[in-house]
Amino acid sequence: MIENDIDLQPHNTLAISAHSAFFARVETLEQLREALAFARDRSLPILPLGGGSNIVLTGDYPGLVIQVDLRGFSIRSDNSGHILEAAAGENWHRIVMATVQGELGGLENLALIPGKIGAAPIQNIGAYGVELCDRFVSLQAMEIASGELRNFAAKDCSFSYRDSVFKGKLRDKYIITQVNLCLPKKWQAHIDYPALSQYVAGQNWNVDRLTPSQVAQAVIDIRNSKLPLPDKIPNAGSFFKNPIVDTHSYLNLKAEHPDLVAFAAGDCWKLAAGWLIDRAGWRGVRRDAVGVHELQALVLVNPGRGAGAEVTRLAEDIAEDVHAKFGVSLEPEPRYYP
Numbered sequence: 001m002i003e004n005d006i007d008l009q010p011h012n013t014l015a016i017s018a019h020s021a022f023f024a025r026v027e028t029l030e031q032l033r034e035a036l037a038f039a040r041d042r043s044l045p046i047l048p049l050g051g052g053s054n055i056v057l058t059g060d061y062p063g064l065v066i067q068v069d070l071r072g073f074s075i076r077s078d079n080s081g082h083i084l085e086a087a088a089g090e091n092w093h094r095i096v097m098a099t100v101q102g103e104l105g106g107l108e109n110l111a112l113i114p115g116k117i118g119a120a121p122i123q124n125i126g127a128y129g130v131e132l133c134d135r136f137v138s139l140q141a142m143e144i145a146s147g148e149l150r151n152f153a154a155k156d157c158s159f160s161y162r163d164s165v166f167k168g169k170l171r172d173k174y175i176i177t178q179v180n181l182c183l184p185k186k187w188q189a190h191i192d193y194p195a196l197s198q199y200v201a202g203q204n205w206n207v208d209r210l211t212p213s214q215v216a217q218a219v220i221d222i223r224n225s226k227l228p229l230p231d232k233i234p235n236a237g238s239f240f241k242n243p244i245v246d247t248h249s250y251l252n253l254k255a256e257h258p259d260l261v262a263f264a265a266g267d268c269w270k271l272a273a274g275w276l277i278d279r280a281g282w283r284g285v286r287r288d289a290v291g292v293h294e295l296q297a298l299v300l301v302n303p304g305r306g307a308g309a310e311v312t313r314l315a316e317d318i319a320e321d322v323h324a325k326f327g328v329s330l331e332p333e334p335r336y337y338p
């Protein structure tokens with residue numbers, strides 16, 4: 001079951017070639033427990049892997065990569081709504097499409113996000129005004145140290161913008177094995193996000209009778225029009241989080257750059273990182289194997305299948321330049337390994 005010296009290039013959407021000392025694909029909880037015991041006996045670090053769409057491999061991985069391939073999902077209804085329970089290895093987009101094809105709404109704004117459902121809580125995936133935490137009920141995870149299963153309710157996960165307890169206090173402590181969501185019985189389309197409302201306005205649709213499938217189709221079309229498909233142009237989606245600044249800093253920047261793109265986020269402001277990178281002159285820049293996508297400056301691409309160090313060097317140069325020009329710090333969204 002455990003393989004040695006595996007090239008991870010087919011397992012990450014940036015198509016970075018890096019070798020893992022050990023690799024295991026697990027399809028059952030028992031196999032997962034065995035893989036954890038193998039790593040524990042040899043004091044190996046563990047990298048839980050889904051679809052590899054939110055990681056940057058900066059070199060060879062000296063431990064055990066565990067590809068979580070637990071499968072199966074079900075949907076049932078109770079008083080609270082439609083309860084979706086899915087094993088961690090299920091493809092996220094496949095689940096979204098299964099719900100909208102059954103005319104169940106709630107996940108359609110999150111269509112076409114790559115990866116597995118088991119990784120979705122890690123950074124509380126979000127798109128077009130909806131985040132995973134809006135539909136989240138609970139998850140089951142296996143503790144890496146003991147192999148014990150534990151349930152986490154929403155309150156245990158400390159979800160926030162592209163963040164959760166699994167990126168903070170509980171980082172590297174658990175492997176998520178199942179995710180449970182609740183879709184509302186009374187569904188309402190969320191099309192406030194500007195790109196989405198503009199798309200819908202351009203269709204011959206009755207806005208008062210939109211269906212989840214129509215909203216999913218809108219999201220898919222918009223994403224396809226501006227985000228490169230990883231199997232055509234390797235990338236990890238948005239490379240930086242949108243930086244959050246206080247109102248004072250926002251107003252100063254807005255006075256200097258009236259076309260600054262920003263969204264209110266409680267008492268603070270979320271600046272569009274893509275706008276900052278674009279305005280700093282990086283959109284479309286190519287540097288050897290890597291570059292910045294020409295349609296979306298927030299997406300770093302790796303068409304020449306360069307090493308992770310090329311990607312991270314480009315990211316560092318962009319962040320430094322944006323800081324010099326706007327005084328704003330950019331934080332990478334994908335996690336670097338090792």
Ligand SMILES: Cc1cc2nc3c(=O)[nH]c(=O)nc-3n(C[C@H](O)[C@H](O)[C@H](O)COP(=O)(O)OP(=O)(O)OC[C@H]3O[C@@H](n4cnc5c(N)ncnc54)[C@H](O)[C@@H]3O)c2cc1C
Binds near residue numbers: 047053123176235
């Ligand atoms: C083209 C493109 C578009 C994207 N668009 C969006 C978007 O709109 N919104 C958004 O939020 N994200 C987006 N992403 C980022 C990414 O798709 C999500 O973060 C996704 O949830 C990652 O899933 P994955 O299975 O590929 O995770 P991986 O990349 O395999 O892993 C990501 C992290 O989660 C950990 N992990 C994975 N599985 C488990 C598990 N079962 N238990 C514990 N830890 C685990 C890994 O160790 C790693 O730290 C995009 C990426 C791409 C390439």
